[in-house]
Amino acid sequence: MTAPDDVRLASRGGLSAAVTRPLGDLLAAGLVLIAVGWALSLQRKIGLDLYPQQFFAAMLFFTLPLAYLSLPARRGTVRSRVPWIDVALALVAMAAVGFVAVEYPRLVLMIFARPPEIWVPGLIIIALLLEALRRATGWALVLIIAVFLLYALFGDLFPGRLQGRPQSWQLLSGYMAVDSNGILGLPISVASTVVVAFILFGVLLGITGGSQFFTDAAMLAMGRFRGGSMKIAVLASGLFGSISGSAVANVVGTGVVTIPMIKRDGYPAHKAGAIEAVASTGGQLMPPVMGAAAFLMAEFLAVPYSEIVLAALVPAILYYVALFIQADLEAAKLGIRRVPASEIPRGRDVALGLHFVLAFAVLIYLLFWQRYQPERAALWAVLALCGTALLLGYKGQRPTIAALFGSIAKTGHSVLEILLISAASGIVIGVLNITGLSFNLTYALVQVGGGSAVMLLALSAIVCIILGMGLPTLGVYVLLAALVAPALIEVGIEPIAAHLYVLYFGMMSMITPPIALAAFAAASIAKAPAMATGWSAMRFGWSAYVIPVLFAFSPTLILIGGPTEIAFAVVTAGIGVWLVSSALAGYFARPLGLLQRVLFACAGLMALVPASAFPGAVLTDALGVALGAGLMLADALAARRHVAGEAAE
Known part of the structure; x- marks a missing residue:
């Protein structure tokens, strides 16, 4: 050789x-x-x-x-x-x-x-x-x-x-x-300040035992329920992912622990890899930290980062609710039980790590109440994390001063790729500015879409997924924010909704075949077929293909609107997510037949549509909720009669 x-x-x-x-x-x-x-x-x-x-x-x-x-x-x-x-x-x-x-x-x-x-x-x-x-x-x-x-x-x-x-x-x-519109422009500005500070925070969480604490907390919270291993993966990967901001890094970081655990419980290998990939990818959408792209979005839109976080909150919660429900229903369908008690950490041991929550409390307080710049808030959180870790430690271990200083170099190696992507992304923005391509492309996309928001959203979703194939999320977002988002804003989409829309669909390239980097990384850990894992990941992550369309038409789901409208939209969307997830899992209180699955899916999709999406949408919402409630009740009663009949025999 x-x-x-x-x-x-x-x-x-x-x-x-x-x-x-x-x-x-x-x-x-x-x-x-x-x-x-x-x-x-x-x-x-x-x-x-x-x-x-x-x-x-x-x-x-x-x-x-x-x-x-x-x-x-x-x-x-x-x-x-x-x-x-x-x-x-x-x-x-x-x-x-x-x-x-x-x-x-x-x-x-x-x-x-x-x-x-x-x-x-x-x-x-x-x-x-x-x-x-x-x-x-x-x-x-x-x-x-x-x-x-x-x-x-x-x-x-x-x-x-x-x-x-x-x-x-x-x-x-x-x-x-x-020029300030080129390599030394906006993307590297965000990466050099905000991203470095938050990656330092994430690296220190690993060194001080904070990452282990959150994994243990997830195991303690979910291990005693059916399908506990899958739920642990959802919770732990969501927590870790909101800090690291890299889907593939999330999969590698948490998947080596969660995927073997899920497989051991009896899940097929491709489903074990798929649910880890979806959970890890969603971490880039989960406040309070989200991924590096969210900080760049705040700069593009010239709004405080806290505004991006609030807008992303409900869609991210719905994403994880859908994933969590499917994990639970898959476990019920496959007859998978709880994690063995011997593997669940003791509550009093986990409680010793509650001091790690203080760092997040400091971060959230400074970001949302004191309106600190994100990088300064992150550095104060780093200080709080180091202080409590040195004083209290976790599971009898405290980080050494040498390890804390070593985290500085480790952070530099960790941000290398992001800094290179950010600097190179400045070239794209520079070309758009110096040639006038940004205006020309926006005009061309609007023309191709015929001025129709529906057509343009569909075209944009396809462009986002294609451009995202094989690219890191930050690079994808910079391209899409410059090329696609302006066209969406031109046809009347709220600016923050347009940017979140392209972020979602750009990010979903991580789990969408034929090139699904996060799903393929999980497949290699699970020793499962790559494409089967990718298709299964698309099913588990279905909500991320639907919810962006909904908040593009009705921004109540990103908390823009009156309190009553927002509350109604969130509640009906939650019910819709439950119904569609049941249809995809093929299980509610018992296995669902084909007709039941279709009815559950139709009721769920109707309930998902926000009342303000179009005239008369409130009736669609009400019909979906009513039909869904009837289907749930009927299936629950049928399951109870079946159990009673078996007991009588």
Whole structure:
């Protein structure tokens, strides 16, 4: 077998891991410390007056060399030495980005003059950024960004409304590297501040035992009920996912524990993987933390993050209610019982970790009541977490000071991919701005949809899922927020509903075949067929395909409207979710026949439609609730008679 290129290169020379590993840790710690310092405005306290773009360039100064020292050219390979070519690329990246960071106040005034001192480092930064992105995420996002760059260069060759203003390569490279609408723009702004702070919080939860506490709490709460293992997966993955913000990382982090437990209880392997994938993917929708895309959404919409959280709350709850109900009904249908008592932690042991809740209380209080910036609120939560963990520990163990300091470098390695995606996403936004493509594409989508909100929502859902295939959620959201959301807003959809809509459908690419990264990761852990796991995940996650359509037409589900309207919409939606979940599981109080399943599904879908979605929708709601209540009652009475008949025999 031929050795991979990286292995052959490394064997001929390069820096050993004994040198590059501490260098990498130093770079990783450096980018986190700079982000923390900026969030605390330390630069002002020491008298430095910097442009934000100089800070973002400083983040890239650490990020790009870290990528070349830690990521092999061929993904999936392991190298014992870093080839000299990668060391050289790391140094060139530092030189180019460092020059932009130091000279930014002068360079930003000369973008359109196109001097070599702008476009030369610009070309270097773009090329090295795209190569680092390829190493981190694969070819998909790199190819999409390359298409945008080609459009910027040759936009005049496109037909009709898609025709754009062509740009010279010198102007384009300088603009992307220096302008605030390019690489040093909004996406990296959010990633460098908010995302770094929250990932630090998540890493510290793992080091201090907080993640184990939440898993134990989920097991204690759900282990004594039928199908307890599936319910543990739903609860634990939702809690962990709301912090980490990465569907695949959630699957790997919690799935190694929950999937074998679910399989051992008797669930088919593909269903065990599917429910873990759906639960982990939904973590990006679950307040209070949500995923990195939610912070970017707040910046795009220019609203407080707390407003995004409130809007996302009811849809996220309905998502997990649907998943939880299906877990319960699947357990009833398959005759699966509770988790063995020996595996359930004792309540008094779990209670010793309640101090971890304090960190979340601090976070929520500062975000919602004190209106702190998200990154500052997260840093205060980090301080509370470290304090209580050092004082009280969990299960007799306390983190060492060395471990807490080690979390800084670990966080830097964890945010590397997000920072690369964010920086590269700035290229997309830059192309949209400099060529006029954003306006042209919005106009074209509205024309294709015929000005119809229904048609445009359907087209947008398809575009979102296709663009999302194989891409990380943050990259998906940036593309969709720039390309699709403006068209939805143009036909009258509430701006926050439009952005949540594209986030939902972009995120659902994680569990939608043919490329369903979260489902496939879960399938590999479950040792189940990948496609079977993907199709099963679509069934478990059905609500995420329906609920966004509902809040697009009636924003009562995202808490926009009068209190009575909102309460009515939430209650009827909850009933609708229960009915449709029963239809999909094929079980309510007993197994359902085909006709019953169809009736349950029809009643549920009618109940799901908000009363304000269209004139007369309140009657649809009432009919759905009434029909559903009748079906539930009839099935419960039939099940009781069946049990009584068996007892009499």
